[in-house]
Amino acid sequence: MSxxxxxxKMDALFEALSEHEVYGPVEVDGVWTxxxxxxxxxxxxxxxxxxxxxxxxxQTETMFEFKRDGARFVGAEEPQRASKPLVVFGVRPCDAKxxxxxxxxxxxxxxxxxxxxRRERATTxxxxxxxxxxxENCFCTSIEGSPSGTEGVDSLWTDLGDRYFVESVTExxxxxxxxxxxxxxxxxxxxxxxxxEVKENAVKAITRTFDRAEVAESxxxxxxxxxxxxxxxxxxxxxxxxxLCPTCHCFDINDVVKQGEGRRERTWDSCQFEYYSxxxxxxxxxxxxxxxxxxxxxxxxxxIDNNLGVIGCVGxxxxxxACPVNIDIIDVTEGAVARACMEKDADAKGEEAA
Amino acid sequence: xxxxxxxIQDTARGWLESGExxxxxxxxxxxxxGTKVAFVRRPExxxxxxxxxxxxxxxxxxxxxxxxxxxxxxxELDTTPIGIVVKPCDSKTxxxxxxxxxxxxxxxxxxxxxxxGVCDTKKVDGSEKxxxxxxxxxxxxxxxxxTHHNPLIADVVCGEAVPETITDDYSDVAELEAMxxxxxxxxxxxxxxxxxxxxxxxxxxxLCYCEECVFDRxxxxxxNEKSVQxxxxxxxxxxxxxHLAGRCVDCGECERVCPVDIPIRKINRYLExxxxxxxxxxxxxxxxxxxxxxxxxxxxxxxxxx
Ligand code: SF4
Ligand code: SF4
Ligand code: SF4
Ligand code: SF4
Numbered sequence: 001m002s003x004x005x006x007x008x009k010m011d012a013l014f015e016a017l018s019e020h021e022v023y024g025p026v027e028v029d030g031v032w033t034x035x036x037x038x039x040x041x042x043x044x045x046x047x048x049x050x051x052x053x054x055x056x057x058x059q060t061e062t063m064f065e066f067k068r069d070g071a072r073f074v075g076a077e078e079p080q081r082a083s084k085p086l087v088v089f090g091v092r093p094c095d096a097k098x099x100x101x102x103x104x105x106x107x108x109x110x111x112x113x114x115x116x117x118r119r120e121r122a123t124t125x126x127x128x129x130x131x132x133x134x135x136e137n138c139f140c141t142s143i144e145g146s147p148s149g150t151e152g153v154d155s156l157w158t159d160l161g162d163r164y165f166v167e168s169v170t171e172x173x174x175x176x177x178x179x180x181x182x183x184x185x186x187x188x189x190x191x192x193x194x195x196x197e198v199k200e201n202a203v204k205a206i207t208r209t210f211d212r213a214e215v216a217e218s219x220x221x222x223x224x225x226x227x228x229x230x231x232x233x234x235x236x237x238x239x240x241x242x243x244l245c246p247t248c249h250c251f252d253i254n255d256v257v258k259q260g261e262g263r264r265e266r267t268w269d270s271c272q273f274e275y276y277s278x279x280x281x282x283x284x285x286x287x288x289x290x291x292x293x294x295x296x297x298x299x300x301x302x303x304i305d306n307n308l309g310v311i312g313c314v315g316x317x318x319x320x321x322a323c324p325v326n327i328d329i330i331d332v333t334e335g336a337v338a339r340a341c342m343e344k345d346a347d348a349k350g351e352e353a354a
Numbered sequence: 355x356x357x358x359x360x361x362i363q364d365t366a367r368g369w370l371e372s373g374e375x376x377x378x379x380x381x382x383x384x385x386x387x388g389t390k391v392a393f394v395r396r397p398e399x400x401x402x403x404x405x406x407x408x409x410x411x412x413x414x415x416x417x418x419x420x421x422x423x424x425x426x427x428x429x430e431l432d433t434t435p436i437g438i439v440v441k442p443c444d445s446k447t448x449x450x451x452x453x454x455x456x457x458x459x460x461x462x463x464x465x466x467x468x469x470x471g472v473c474d475t476k477k478v479d480g481s482e483k484x485x486x487x488x489x490x491x492x493x494x495x496x497x498x499x500x501t502h503h504n505p506l507i508a509d510v511v512c513g514e515a516v517p518e519t520i521t522d523d524y525s526d527v528a529e530l531e532a533m534x535x536x537x538x539x540x541x542x543x544x545x546x547x548x549x550x551x552x553x554x555x556x557x558x559x560x561l562c563y564c565e566e567c568v569f570d571r572x573x574x575x576x577x578n579e580k581s582v583q584x585x586x587x588x589x590x591x592x593x594x595x596x597h598l599a600g601r602c603v604d605c606g607e608c609e610r611v612c613p614v615d616i617p618i619r620k621i622n623r624y625l626e627x628x629x630x631x632x633x634x635x636x637x638x639x640x641x642x643x644x645x646x647x648x649x650x651x652x653x654x655x656x657x658x659x660x
Pocket of ligand 2: 241245248314317320
């Protein structure tokens with residue numbers, strides 16, 4: 001059953017969630033990120049620059065703490081974990097879908113207690129794209145997604161002007177309705193059709209398409225191709241495309257020790273950084289940027305698919321919008337398909353001539 | 355604008371035909387209004403070079419890359435010059451890089467373009483299909499205080515000379531100086547708290563050319579933790595600022611690329627101002643100038659050391 005909640009009821013809903021850790025999009029000087037909220041969420045936004053993966057997988061996180069005792073380190077202790085239920089407001093459907101990839105990843109060969117714990121406690125409230133979203137670089141619909149998609153979503157909200165249309169996707173979503181009590185009212189059929197219209201308009205607003213039918217196959221035969229040199233020539237080697245990607249999940253683990261007190265910490269890392277693949281010996285198996293760009297594409301469209309059965313892109317467009325030299329993941333992968341065909345033809349001709 | 359574009363294409367084509375340069379780095383049109391970096395290797399491709407309000411990148415980054423490329427085992431270094439398209443502010447970077455012995459003049463042929471300003475790409479709607487005209491609303495911040503609208507170093511200058519009408523009084527950063535230390539600290543805390551340490555500002559900066567940056571260094575010890583938190587973020591920006599004092603030419607690339615809109619130019623502009631005021635140093639003007647950090651003068655003011 002669907003409901004609606006008036007925008008003027010958001011403060012009351014926030015009050016009702018006093019026993020929860022509440023997260024949502026927060027704006028500082030025009031830049032949106034997800035943070036813990038101390039008042040009702042502001043959902044009038046496009047999408048965040050830093051994706052909401054940060055709620056479950058913070059950019060920097062303490063894994064455990066320890067102390068120095070003479071020459072030894074002792075007393076490794078996990079930090080106290082919060083036990084409160086958690087709610088995240090205003091997640092775009094592409095980013096919610098990315099949560100499901102992270103779920104697979106963080107439970108694949110090892111169950112990551114930090115991530116899994118937060119995910120289990122959480123109710124994800126997604127927001128159908130309208131207003132500033134979709135924008136010119138969105139392409140979720142080419143990746144089996146939708147601006148009103150429900151993968152990874154517990155409760156889907158759609159902006160109807162003065163109220164939100166609320167659909168409970170999972171039991172957690174239903175529990176939210178129960179908790180809100182009379183703040184939520186039963187939807188009428190008009191609400192339903194208005195929501196339908198918002199959803200249809202969002203799909204229509206998406207201008208970019210991505211044909212990835214042959215991407216994986218083409219990548220397979222391009223490993224040694226000069227293609228990667230061509231497409232990475234202008235890459236400057238920053239980590240924006242990966243750090244800001246909702247599906248990217250690489251991290252680096254370090255011990256931070258100061259005055260006898262230490263913590264083991266993990267921090268987002270990026271395969272686009274030169275030092276990412278550097279070994280303790282000093283050897284770096286991926287010394288050139290063409291190899292790092294290639295790795296990004298292979299990881300997203302081949303390796304993750306092999307390991308988890310999904311591709312590492314949900315079509316949020318962040319890497320395209322942020323890239324300082326306008327490298328475009330759709331152009332690069334579609335270009336790879338064209339290049340693979342070309343090289344195959346050239347090979348065939350070469351063989352004929354021989 | 356188109357006139358400049360024609361001159362750029364003709365010059366690049368000529369150099370590539372004669373073999374004077376092995377390739378030319380310039381701009382080509384992107385999918386929409388924005389441009390992309392073009393590496394033109396054949397004379398017949400020179401036509402794709404464009405010149406417009408969205409030619410924002412400082413391409414000298416790729417000149418540094420060329421200068422730092424070492425030949426493979428058993429190969430000889432190919433010292434054939436490369437061609438490069440630069441705005442006047444970018445040309446200052448080449449001067450600075452020559453001063454620091456990073457760029458050898460004979461290894462670069464410079465297409466300098468006179469300039470009336472470019473757009474701040476963050477102020478141009480991403481869905482815009484054509485490069486917009488530069489207006490008071492969309493002009494890049496650096497262009498509002500620019501005092502060199504004509505290339506400082508070039509082999510060929512494209513476009514009519516642009517008269518200099520701006521006197522830079524640093525009023526854009528004077529407001530920072532007017533703050534109390536506490537206010538200033540709070541201001542920067544608010545900004546640096548959101549840095550994601552993508553190192554875009556460092557990577558986009560042609561003067562951040564160290565082959566091993568102190569922030570990547572693990573041995574003999576780590577100078578800054580990897581933690582992306584205010585203290586480490588602040589330390590990163592402080593060190594970067596100090597390493598650019600008296601060298602930064604205000605090409606604005608660091609601020610342009612920042613995905614979380616940290617006003618990095620404010621830091622650099624402040625240092626530029628102080629370098630000028632205290633040591634009479636202006637970066638990127640004359641390759642024969644001494645470098646600020648490489649010069650010791652007993653008459654240098656020390657009033658800021660306490
Ligand atoms: S890709 Fe764009 S339209 Fe699709 S869900 Fe994400 S923000 Fe919305
Ligand atoms: S690869 Fe790019 S478009 Fe795809 S999910 Fe990541 S940031 Fe978004
Ligand atoms: S700073 Fe000056 S030279 Fe550079 S783009 Fe702006 S007006 Fe042109
Ligand atoms: S570009 Fe911005 S976010 Fe990235 S390291 Fe620099 S200041 Fe931080």
